Amino acid sequence: MNIVDVKHLTKMYKKNRGITNLTFSIEKGEIFGFIGPNGAGKSTTIRTLLNFLYPTSGSATIFGKDIVKQSKEIRQKVGYLPSEVHFYDDMKVVDLLKYSAGFYKTFNPKRMKELAERLDLDLHKKMEDLSFGNRKKVGIVQALLHEPKLLILDEPTGGLDPLMQNTFFELLKEEREKEATIIFSSHILSEVQKMCDRVAIIKEGQLVKVETIEHLTKNNLKKITITFEQANAMDFNLEGIAKKEINGSEMKLLYSGDIKALLHQLNTMPIQNLLIEEPSLEEVFIHYYEK
Amino acid sequence: MIFKRELKRNFKSLMIWSVVLSGLILLTLSIYPQFAEQQNEMNKLLEAYPEPMKKALGMNELSLGDLMGFYGIEIYMMTTLLGSIYVAILASNILAKEENEKTIEFLLSKPVTRNRIVTEKLLAVFVNILIFNGVITIISMIGFQFADDPEVPAGIFSLLIVATILLHLTFAAVAFMLSSMLKKTRSILSISLGIVLAAYFMNVMAGISEDLEILKYFSPFKYVDAAQIIRDHQLEPLYMFIMAAVIFISLFVSFMVYRKKDMAV
Numbered sequence: 001m002n003i004v005d006v007k008h009l010t011k012m013y014k015k016n017r018g019i020t021n022l023t024f025s026i027e028k029g030e031i032f033g034f035i036g037p038n039g040a041g042k043s044t045t046i047r048t049l050l051n052f053l054y055p056t057s058g059s060a061t062i063f064g065k066d067i068v069k070q071s072k073e074i075r076q077k078v079g080y081l082p083s084e085v086h087f088y089d090d091m092k093v094v095d096l097l098k099y100s101a102g103f104y105k106t107f108n109p110k111r112m113k114e115l116a117e118r119l120d121l122d123l124h125k126k127m128e129d130l131s132f133g134n135r136k137k138v139g140i141v142q143a144l145l146h147e148p149k150l151l152i153l154d155e156p157t158g159g160l161d162p163l164m165q166n167t168f169f170e171l172l173k174e175e176r177e178k179e180a181t182i183i184f185s186s187h188i189l190s191e192v193q194k195m196c197d198r199v200a201i202i203k204e205g206q207l208v209k210v211e212t213i214e215h216l217t218k219n220n221l222k223k224i225t226i227t228f229e230q231a232n233a234m235d236f237n238l239e240g241i242a243k244k245e246i247n248g249s250e251m252k253l254l255y256s257g258d259i260k261a262l263l264h265q266l267n268t269m270p271i272q273n274l275l276i277e278e279p280s281l282e283e284v285f286i287h288y289y290e291k
Numbered sequence: 292m293i294f295k296r297e298l299k300r301n302f303k304s305l306m307i308w309s310v311v312l313s314g315l316i317l318l319t320l321s322i323y324p325q326f327a328e329q330q331n332e333m334n335k336l337l338e339a340y341p342e343p344m345k346k347a348l349g350m351n352e353l354s355l356g357d358l359m360g361f362y363g364i365e366i367y368m369m370t371t372l373l374g375s376i377y378v379a380i381l382a383s384n385i386l387a388k389e390e391n392e393k394t395i396e397f398l399l400s401k402p403v404t405r406n407r408i409v410t411e412k413l414l415a416v417f418v419n420i421l422i423f424n425g426v427i428t429i430i431s432m433i434g435f436q437f438a439d440d441p442e443v444p445a446g447i448f449s450l451l452i453v454a455t456i457l458l459h460l461t462f463a464a465v466a467f468m469l470s471s472m473l474k475k476t477r478s479i480l481s482i483s484l485g486i487v488l489a490a491y492f493m494n495v496m497a498g499i500s501e502d503l504e505i506l507k508y509f510s511p512f513k514y515v516d517a518a519q520i521i522r523d524h525q526l527e528p529l530y531m532f533i534m535a536a537v538i539f540i541s542l543f544v545s546f547m548v549y550r551k552k553d554m555a556v
Contacts, residue, residue, distance in 0.1 A: 013555075052399050052554040072404050080400035086393035090300065102292045103401035142397070 001064075003028050003150055003181040004049070008058035011048050019044050019205045021058065026181060026198075031172070033196035033213075034185035041205040042185040043083060046154050050080060062150060076104065079148035083155040083185075085139035089128035093138055096127060097145065104146040115141045118167055133159040140168060144175065151175060151182045157191060169195060190278055223283060224253040226266065227273040234269055238262060254283060293398075293408060297415035301381060305419050308377045312369060313430040319365050320434030323358065327438065330356035343499040352518035358438050359447055362431065363517030370427050370455050371512060372491055378420055378459045379483040382466035384476055385412045386549065391476040395554050409471065409549050413542065416467060420459050428452050447521055454515035454526055461511050461534045462487055464541035471545040471552070511537075 004026040011018035019041040026032045034042045047053045049060060051071035060067045062074045087096055093116075101107035116123050119137040130138065136159045143151060151172070157165050172182060172195065186192050192199055193213055201208040221242065228234060233251040240257015249272075255262060259276075266274065334356065337345070353360035386409065389395040398408065431448075435441040466483035473479050490510045497507035507513040514530035 047555070050400060052396065054551065054553060072402050075400060076402040078400070080396075082396045082400075084393065087397060088300075088392075088394055099292065099296060100397070100401065103403055 001028050004062050006060040009055055009060050010057045011044055011053055012056045017205050022207050024200055024210050028181055029179050031182045031196045033192040033199035034202055035192050035199050036202035037187055040202045042202055043154055046152055077149040079143035079151045081139045081143040081153045081156050085135045087127045091127050093125055094123040097142055100142040101145055112145055115144060136160055149180055151180055153184050155186055221254060221256045221279050223277045223279040224255050225275040226251045226271055229270040229272045236265055238265055293411035294414050297412055301419055309423055309426040312373055315369055316366055316430050317434050321437050323361050323438055326355050359443055359521055363521055367517045371458055374459050375462045375487045378463040379466045379487050381419055382416050382463040383470050383479040383483045385416060386470040387474060387476045387479050390474045399554060405550050409546055416463050424456050450520050454520060457534050458511055458515045461537050464538040468541040468545045471549040
């Protein structure tokens with residue numbers, strides 16, 4: 001069964017670009033990533049799904065219910081973490097969480113305490129005194145508290161330190177074991193790779209591709225920078241070089257071939273420095289378009 | 292949920308406005324006995340006032356030496372004008388604040404319809420106005436005790452209170468509508484306050500000059516004119532109808548606009 005079904009969904013703004021003709025579906029229990037550069041339309045998609053925005057054309061369903069007409073019923077079982085967390089400054093964390101819980105049918109104070117404890121969040125602080133990262137934690141707790149069937153997370157890790165990110169990913173894994181479906185937007189490829197089953201690549205409001213992570217990582221694209229000892233780089237060819245750029249003693253490669261073969265090749269050459277990096281999203285996109 | 296939250300959030304400002312206005316009412320009423328005592332001299336003094344000014348303040352029809360007249364001139368001006376400013380501020384903020392401070396993303400992600408958000412916030416405005424006017428009424432009645440003869444005609448006094456509430460509701464409804472349409476609380480606040488003050492000055496101008504009398508039809512302050520109410524012992528039905536229509540239309544528009552609004556933060 002599809003939890004989310006999006007058909008030709010379009011949202012046009014007066015000034016800004018929105019999203020155009022998105023069609024995809026998300027299965028039950030899946031962790032589905034939205035990936036794309038800032039302003040690509042990730043948040044617009046999410047906000048349209050939650051009916052903050054009215055679609056210009058097209059339609060979508062969540063749990064088989066229409067996102068416009070049955071939005072309230074949908075939101076009963078959805079947990080949402082916005083990319084920028086804004087809460088009522090005059091409230092204490094615990095008041096905010098209780099206020100939030102009051103909208104749902106169930107409230108589990110024990111779960112609230114557990115979640116706060118695991119995220120190392122002080123429930124009795126005032127919202128206005130919290131740092132950005134701590135606000136994000138409040139956002140996480142209010143999104144998870146009512147044990148939603150669908151979690152929508154818009155750039156969830158921003159502001160969290162690496163330790164907290166791990167805790168957060170653990171929490172997501174637990175939700176997943178409870179058969180929750182998760183939508184996860186990000187512009188950080190490695191994060192998406194770590195968590196998601198499938199990703200939708202969005203660019204300029206359009207869906208470029210929906211791809212399984214396996215397929216994405218099979219490409220195994222690496223960005224490689226080689227600095228040679230002499231002033232001019234020595235050219236060589238290997239299978240799997242998607243793009244080559246030579247600039248003086250420096251050579252930049254997008255490489256999806258066998259790393260061992262590359263190292264073997266380099267071993268015989270007078271190189272001064274070698275840098276192997278994850279390619280930026282833009283580079284992945286370029287790679288995708290060129291294919 | 293939202294209703295309770297709004298009552299709590301707006302309680303402080305309700306307190307401050309109530310206390311300040313109560314203070315002003317008591318202070319003003321406390322000097323009434325002197326007015327009444329020296330009524331003859333006062334009247335002579337007031338004769339000297341230029342006619343348009345007396346008209347503007349309603350003093351041509353009301354007497355400062357009579358408790359109801361004194362209320363109509365001195366206190367009524369405060370409760371209507373200051374009260375309208377208070378309710379305009381209250382209603383301007385109540386919906387748009389969520390968008391302005393981006394908390395609407397939180398609220399709308401909860402299982403709650405937009406109609407319910409509007410209804411509960413509206414109810415909070417309504418209850419605040421009722422409490423505010425309740426305080427005004429009680430404090431005025433306490434203040435009347437300063438007078439040697441504290442009896443006031445209950446019918447007329449109630450009419451004045453009802454008129455004040457209606458005026459407050461009218462301005463609140465217009466400000467509430469603006470709050471549903473716009474996003475920046477600061478601009479909404481300036482517009483609402485502008486409307487209240489413009490209406491007040493139109494009323495004053497209409498009183499001063501015969502040529503500008505047409506203005507009175509545009510000013511809700513004229514609709515609840517104390518002199519007219521005290522003289523006729525009734526609220527002018529046409530004016531009541533206009534205010535009811537303004538309230539109804541404003542609220543209807545608020546619901547319609549908010550339902551279909553894109554909440555882009």
